[in-house]
Amino acid sequence: MSERKNSERAKGFSLLKIVPSKSRGKLVTVLIPVVFFAVCALLVNLGVLRSHFAGLLVPLCYYIIMAVSLNFTVGILGELSLGHAGFMCIGAYVGGLFTLLTQDSITSAWIRFPIAILLGGLIAALAGFLIGVPILRLRGDYLAIVTLAFGEIVRNLVQNIYLSRDKAGLHFSFTNAIEPERLDPATNVDIMKGPMALNGISPDATLLISVILVVITIIVILNMVDSRAGRAIMSIRDNRIAAESTGINITKYKLIVFSLSAFFAGIAGVLFAHYSTVSPPKFDYNMSILILVFVVLGGVGNIRGSIIATAILYILPEVLRGFQSYRMLIYAIVLIVMMLLNNNERFNAWKKNTTERLTAWRKGLFRKKSGKEAE
Amino acid sequence: MSFVEINNIGISFGGLHAVEDFYLRQEKGELYGLIGPNGAGKTTVFNLLTGVYKPDKGTFFLDGQNMTGKSTVELNKLGIARTFQNIRLFGNMTVLDNVKIGLHNQYRYSALTGVLRLPKYRSTERAMNEKAMELLDVLELGEERDHLASNLPYGKQRRLEIARAMATNPKYLLLDEPAAGMNPNETAELMQMIRFVRDHFDMTILLIEHDMKLVAGICEKVSVLDFGQLLCQGETSAVLKDPEVIKAYLGE
Ligand SMILES: Nc1ncnc2c1ncn2[C@@H]1O[C@H](COP(=O)(O)OP(=O)(O)O)[C@@H](O)[C@H]1O
Numbered sequence: 001m002s003e004r005k006n007s008e009r010a011k012g013f014s015l016l017k018i019v020p021s022k023s024r025g026k027l028v029t030v031l032i033p034v035v036f037f038a039v040c041a042l043l044v045n046l047g048v049l050r051s052h053f054a055g056l057l058v059p060l061c062y063y064i065i066m067a068v069s070l071n072f073t074v075g076i077l078g079e080l081s082l083g084h085a086g087f088m089c090i091g092a093y094v095g096g097l098f099t100l101l102t103q104d105s106i107t108s109a110w111i112r113f114p115i116a117i118l119l120g121g122l123i124a125a126l127a128g129f130l131i132g133v134p135i136l137r138l139r140g141d142y143l144a145i146v147t148l149a150f151g152e153i154v155r156n157l158v159q160n161i162y163l164s165r166d167k168a169g170l171h172f173s174f175t176n177a178i179e180p181e182r183l184d185p186a187t188n189v190d191i192m193k194g195p196m197a198l199n200g201i202s203p204d205a206t207l208l209i210s211v212i213l214v215v216i217t218i219i220v221i222l223n224m225v226d227s228r229a230g231r232a233i234m235s236i237r238d239n240r241i242a243a244e245s246t247g248i249n250i251t252k253y254k255l256i257v258f259s260l261s262a263f264f265a266g267i268a269g270v271l272f273a274h275y276s277t278v279s280p281p282k283f284d285y286n287m288s289i290l291i292l293v294f295v296v297l298g299g300v301g302n303i304r305g306s307i308i309a310t311a312i313l314y315i316l317p318e319v320l321r322g323f324q325s326y327r328m329l330i331y332a333i334v335l336i337v338m339m340l341l342n343n344n345e346r347f348n349a350w351k352k353n354t355t356e357r358l359t360a361w362r363k364g365l366f367r368k369k370s371g372k373e374a375e
Numbered sequence: 376m377s378f379v380e381i382n383n384i385g386i387s388f389g390g391l392h393a394v395e396d397f398y399l400r401q402e403k404g405e406l407y408g409l410i411g412p413n414g415a416g417k418t419t420v421f422n423l424l425t426g427v428y429k430p431d432k433g434t435f436f437l438d439g440q441n442m443t444g445k446s447t448v449e450l451n452k453l454g455i456a457r458t459f460q461n462i463r464l465f466g467n468m469t470v471l472d473n474v475k476i477g478l479h480n481q482y483r484y485s486a487l488t489g490v491l492r493l494p495k496y497r498s499t500e501r502a503m504n505e506k507a508m509e510l511l512d513v514l515e516l517g518e519e520r521d522h523l524a525s526n527l528p529y530g531k532q533r534r535l536e537i538a539r540a541m542a543t544n545p546k547y548l549l550l551d552e553p554a555a556g557m558n559p560n561e562t563a564e565l566m567q568m569i570r571f572v573r574d575h576f577d578m579t580i581l582l583i584e585h586d587m588k589l590v591a592g593i594c595e596k597v598s599v600l601d602f603g604q605l606l607c608q609g610e611t612s613a614v615l616k617d618p619e620v621i622k623a624y625l626g627e
């Protein structure tokens with residue numbers, strides 16, 4: 001008995017206590033953001049909500065996509081990742097650059113933007129796959145550290161790229177700015193200037209497209225979870241050794257998760273780049289931690305929880321003035337409190353008790369209702 | 376050639392010979408017991424047969440096929456399934472899903488088919504549910520299908536491990552102390568189930584157990600391990616009377 005307890009502890013990072021999600025209620029999970037955004041858009045149009053609030057809706061979409069896709073890695077596969085912002089960064093720059101370079105030749109955003117989205121997503125997925133291969137054998141804290149480093153490396157690489165275009169074509173330089181004598185001053189346009197922001201990306205990320213992408217992300221991940229592949233992925237999370245001796249190919253499913261999770265983070269990045277100003281510092285580890293806080297507070301493994309937690313945690317501080325400067329501090333405290341609570345046996349017993357009583361109560365209600373119908 | 380042929384496999388951990396020259400011949404459909412004091416190396420034999428450890432020496436053939444040195448996943452696909460002494464279920468998943476993971480390699484559709492909910496997804500899932508329920512009914516777990524595996528009582532968890540192992544459609548089933556922690560009633564029920572599995576599926580079973588009543592009741596043959604060495608093997612009734620075996624167990 002005590003041996004079992006120990007092994008569970010060792011698996012430990014207790015922050016990541018799994019909240020198993022029910023496969024039922026998928027439709028509700030999809031409808032929650034759709035209805036929410038529809039109502040918000042309506043209220044903004046009617047002038048009830050201030051335009052400052054309207055400006056939060058598209059960012060909320062890409063944060064939801066980030067949280068849901070991170071929860072796929074952290075909650076469904078059970079591996080802690082602290083570098084999710086790195087994939088968002090890749091998506092933002094790939095998608096953003098694509099638009100910058102083609103917006104003169106492809107004038108229709110309806111053609112250009114979907115290509116940018118796919119391209120940003122696919123390159124991020126490729127990065128997820130490539131980083132996935134060497135870290136397959138790492139677990140727990142080691143994996144967390146490597147993913148954290150990955151995010152920082154991506155940001156630092158991007159921060160050092162200089163790209164310009166003149167009549168002779170593209171000019172590229174790493175670490176140092178491009179020497180002026182290489183450029184034709186009359187036709188030159190700077191595209192990437194190291195740590196400075198990308199300018200002039202057409203703001204194609206409308207609320208409609210963003211909500212559609214949120215819905216696609218949720219449907220793909222929920223359907224994945226509730227399918228043959230999803231079961232295999234969760235079996236790796238619950239017990240790797242048992243999964244192997246049940247014939248589950250761990251490598252294959254881990255790489256699927258790393259790639260798919262990165263794909264959606266890349267898409268979120270593309271949305272970001274086509275809505276707000278893109279510069280490398282925005283994708284630092286604070287961003288990764290922020291998304292992780294959404295996931296942990298919504299419930300690790302609980303996709304609907306991620307959506308709701310993101311909405312509340314993103315909108316509230318934006319609306320409450322003066323909270324901004326304490327934001328990261330408060331998130332850190334919240335993480336620590338969650339960790340302590342998850343480790344507290346009395347709290348867990350209480351939580352289990354309450355949920356059981358709640359489900360019993362709900363079942364009772366249902367039985368009464370159906371009983372009446374039968375009469 | 377026998378159905379199962381294990382020839383002098385062995386492994387040591389930093390000088391400790393956990394298993395040395397283990398040897399076994401088992402015929403198809405035979406129920407074979409593996410007994411010995413704690414730390415004798417029984418679980419290590421299972422870990423060698425399932426690729427968790429690679430043997431330092433020796434060979435292992437199943438149904439004429441060389442299994443030596445293959446990976447855990449390959450060995451499962453080639454027909455070896457096991458349960459664990461310290462239960463290893465997929466605790467955050469339902470009882471039904473635990474068994475469906477066992478069916479993973481027999482009922483296939485692509486990840487994309489699952490995401491797009493194509494017709495093949497529905498038909499395959501339905502077939503999987505039927506097959507899984509069949510196995511759950513054999514182990515009398517049908518009513519618990521929607522419970523979380525970790526919420527099951529101990530005895531049912533052990534039975535769920537057997538159901539999951541059977542779901543991988545094995546030729547050779549390894550059970551590591553399936554009755555550990557069960558009361559006499561549960562143990563008696565379990566004996567019936569193991570016998571049923573053997574008869575119904577013509578399963579070849581190797582079983583580690585401390586409960587001598589269970590071993591004497593259902594195993595045709597036994598091997599006795601002590602300090603990693605084979606002490607003796609043969610017909611169950613004869614082996615259990617062997618003075619050497621009695622001595623090893625009483626620890627004189
Ligand atoms: N991975 C390992 N590393 C070191 N020693 C091990 C390992 N696995 C098993 N052993 C040792 O091998 C011996 C046999 O263990 P085991 O096979 O679990 O015994 P049992 O017969 O009780 O199942 C024990 O002394 C155990 O400590």
Ligand SMILES: [Mg+2]
Pocket residue numbers: 417418419460
């Ligand atoms: Mg053992």
